[in-house]
Amino acid sequence: MTLDPHENVANGEKPVAEFAALRRLLVGPEQRRLQELSEEIEARELTAAELADHLPEAIALRGSRDRQLGRALGPTIETALRESIRRNPREMATAIFPILGPAIRKAIAEAMAGLVRSINNAVDQSLSVRGLKWRVEAWRTGVPYPDIVIKHALVYRVEQVFLVHAETGLLLEHVSAPDLSVPDADLISGMLTAIQDFVRDSFRPAEGAMLRTFSVGEHTVQVEAGPQALLAIVVRGQAPDTLLRRQQDTLETVHLEFASQLTNFSGEALPFEPARPLLEGCLETVLTTTQPGAPRRLRWLRWAVPLFLIVAVIGGLYVRSALRWGRALATLRAEPGVVVVDASRGWRRWSISGMKDPVAREPSAVLAAAGLSSRALSGTWESYLSLDSAIVIARATRSLGLTSTAAVSLRSDTLFVSGVVPLEAFARARQGGLPPGIAGVDLRSASPVLPAALESLRQSIDAELVQFEPGSSELPQASMTRLTTFASRLRQLNDGVAALGASTRLVLTGRTDPTGADETNTALAQRRVDRVAGLLALSGVDTSRLILDAVATARPLPADDPAERARINRSVSFAVTVSADHRTARGQ
Amino acid sequence: MLQKKICMVGVFGTGKTCLVQQYVHSIFSVKYLSTVGVKIDKKEVQVGDQPVTLMLWDLEGRDSNRDVNGSYVRGAHGLIYVADGTRRETVEQLSEIQDMVTGVVGEIPSVMALNKIDLTDEWQLGSSDENPPGPNGVHRIRTSAKTGEGVEATFQWLAEATMRNPVT
Known part of the structure; x- marks a missing residue:
């Protein structure tokens, strides 16, 4: 018998049944096993599907029973988290931000509170009497x-x-x-x-x-x-x-x-x-x-001590400033030529108003000297004329053009001037128009001083010397020419001084050398002086201003060498004196 | 830091405290033994590359009328029994103590120090005493408080034994 199923097809169903029986005999166990496996696979698929349905309940159930599930899942979740963070940290950061934000804020708030507490403690400790002890x-x-x-x-x-x-x-x-x-x-x-x-x-x-x-x-x-x-x-x-x-x-x-x-x-x-x-x-x-x-009852001390210190410092500064203001104001009030009408002192700006004589010191300078800053200070000043003696003197000094060489004092309404005074001052005093507060000027103790140009002219005249031959009162031609220019300088000086309301006098001193008798010498000296005066008169010099003084050998010009001394004393020398008019405005 | 609780028990007068005195770190006086009934010392030993601190609970010496205080023995990881080698009866008395102690802590690593080995003339123990037959025989080491013989070895052996037997 063969196993070919096609061989007896024509015999109908019988061979098919036989074949099936034969198949059961030969591969029956394998067929059963195949069937079981197939069912098993189907059953497994079913369990996975069912598991998906029941998983949440299953987890909840086990979680309520004990901690095993948590322990079992722990390492897996940790690994998963680590992996997830490694792959995309931004995602995780975004996810936990709502948790981190408040947590960080809370931590900062706590740290700040701790800081405040420790500052409070430090203040307590270091400022309390107990802490110092x-x-x-x-x-x-x-x-x-x-x-x-x-x-x-x-x-x-x-x-x-x-x-x-x-x-x-x-x-x-x-x-x-x-x-x-x-x-x-x-x-x-x-x-x-x-x-x-x-x-x-x-x-x-x-x-x-x-x-x-x-x-x-x-x-x-x-x-x-x-x-x-x-x-x-x-x-x-x-x-x-x-x-x-x-x-x-x-x-x-x-x-x-x-x-x-x-x-x-x-x-x-x-x-x-x-x-x-x-x-x-x-x-x-x-x-x-x-x-x-x-320590609640002592807690106020923590703030009271620094507060007191601050108030004390501010108060001290305020008092110091007020004292300085008062002192400066008193100084200003005592200042001649300044009248303080109103003074007000605010927080930042201080203002003073009043009247001021033009010759008085600047008020801001007075205040600065008294230690008051001028920056916050504003002043409003009206001009006025002060009759305070110091201001009257200052005003007169200025208007007369007096310098520091003159000493000035005021008695009643008369200004007394002594010392060296410019010649112009004499003229101004005489011309009147004296500044307010002064009725007259007394210049009798004052000696006039010429303006620079006239003074040098005067000195050149004083230095002039007309020399003669021994025993002679005749002059050579050269000396006569020289006297002519001398005379013109003299006139120039006279005119200048006269313009300032004063006058000059010229003293001619005639001398001789010591040889010869005194009578002879005196006569010679007189002749010499007369000769020079005569020549000056010829040159147009007003002789009424000349004073002739024949001293002969009485007051010789000094020189070390006797020959030289004899030579320079055979001469006529000159000395100009200026006399100012002492009459004052009052006198006019 | 690995620590082990070691209890040291013995009959009164076996030289227990003297035995370890020079080899341990101690901050409590001997008076504690007669007052509280225990004095705790510390001994550092090395097992392999692991340092082990033995907390040595030196329990008051016992005689036949008084029991070892079970509370002190509780939780011990190891035991040191101290007997006097010149007084044979102390070894026998120890077995009573041993029964009582194991009743509290169970079978844990134990070593018996046969003390006063320096007194060779008065030594009363024979080889059967020093190496007893049977599975219950505790490891025995001859020691001398005077020469220090066996002391370090006792600690070392016990430390190693507790490491081998970590679960008490």
């Missing part, structure tokens, strides 16, 4: 200032926090105040547990009871026990109830966050390092200065 004590005893503050102002300070494994007494974590060094925290931790056991064994208290607090000097040890760990804090000072609550909260958090580590603890403290920040949260120092409420 402590600084002095620190300086005197050599103890650091913070220690002194703690000694006096400490309410309480948590100095150490021990996290201890309950069963073994081994130290899991320990934190202490920054300035405190605790080298054997592990030994202390052990002993702390041992003492707990000791007390429990000794007094047999109720189940769960324990030694919760004990005090040594200013230190108190507060122990809180949980099922797997103890939290002991060492407090210096008076601990408040809130501290105990915080201790309990911390211990509960440790139990919650480190449950598995506590259960599996076999001596390795490393897994408890992340608990440090939690424990550090318990470390705190509270001083009377930081404690809210207590």
Whole structure:
């Protein structure tokens, strides 16, 4: 028999049935297996589809039952997040921005509040009498200032926090105040547990009871026990109830966050390092200065002291300025030729108004000399004529053209002038038109001084010397020509001086050398003077202004050499005197 | 930082405290033993490259009338029994203490220090005492508080044993 199915097709259905039976015999198990696998595949597809429908409920259900799902998914979610951030950080930043923004704002607000608090404390500390006293004590005893503050102002300070494994007494974590060094925290931790056991064994208290607090000097040890760990804090000072609550909260958090580590603890403290920040949260120092409420009644001092200083400084400046203003104003009022009518002093601008004589000193200069800034100052001044003697004198001095060589004084309404006075002043005094306050000028004690051009002319005349031969009163031609020009200079001087209302006199002094008899010499001298006077008269000089003085040998011109002395004394010399008219305006 | 709680127990007068005194870091006085009944010292040893701190709970010496304080033994990772080699009965008394302690902490790494080996003339222990038969025999080391013999070895052995047997 062959297995070809086509061979007996003509025989109808019988061969088909036989073939199927044969197939069952030969490949039946494989067919069944194929069927099973096919069903299995279909069933799997069904489960995946169903899973999609039920996944949210399934997650919610498992999540409410225990934390296994969270733990299982944790690493996958972490990896997914990391990968997502790595690929597109911007997306994640945008997503968490609404959370980060408020969190950052809150952190900044807290930091600012902390800053304000610490500034308040610093002000309290440094400005209070108590703070100063402590600084002095620190300086005197050599103890650091913070220690002194703690000694006096400490309410309480948590100095150490021990996290201890309950069963073994081994130290899991320990934190202490920054300035405190605790080298054997592990030994202390052990002993702390041992003492707990000791007390429990000794007094047999109720189940769960324990030694919760004990005090040594200013230190108190507060122990809180949980099922797997103890939290002991060492407090210096008076601990408040809130501290105990915080201790309990911390211990509960440790139990919650480190449950598995506590259960599996076999001596390795490393897994408890992340608990440090939690424990550090318990470390705190509270001083009377930081404690809210207590120093409230003295709190105003914190602001009052600087406020007082500011007010004192401003007040001092104001008073100083007012004094200076008053002084300057008094000086100005005393100033001759100035009359203060109104003075007002505002915050920024000061103004003074009044009257001022044109010759008086500038008021702004007077005020500046009195120490008053002229920048904020404005002055309004009307001119007036002052009859104050100083101003009258000043005015007269100016109008007469007197210089510092003249001494001037006022008696009644007459101005007395002495010293050297320009010749013009004489003329002006005589011409009248005297300044207000003066009725007359007395120049009798004053000696006139010529204007520069006339003065040099006068000096050249004084220096002129007409010389003669021994025993002779005759003049050579050259001397006669010279006398002619001399005469014209003399006339020029006379005219100039006359124009200023004064007159000149010329003294001619005739001399001889000492040889010969006195009578002869006197006669010779007279002849010489007469001769020169005669020649001057010929040249048009008014002889009434000439004074002839034949001294012969009486007042010789000096010279070291006798021959030279004899030569220069055979001569006629000249001296001009100017006489001013002393008559004053009053006289006219 | 790996720490192990080690309890040291022994019969009164076996020189237990003297034995370790020079080899441990201590901040508490011997007075604690007679007052609180325990004194805690610290011993640093090195197992491989791992530093181990042994917190040594030195328990007050016991006699037949007084039990070891079970509270102090709780949670221990290792035990040091101290017997006096010149007083054979201390070894026997130790087995009672041992029963009591294992009742509290279970089977944990333990070592027995046979102390006062320096007193060779008075030594009373034979080889069966020092190497007892049976599975319950605790590891034994001859020690001397006077010469320091065996002290470091005791700590080292116990530290290694607790590391081998981390789950207590």
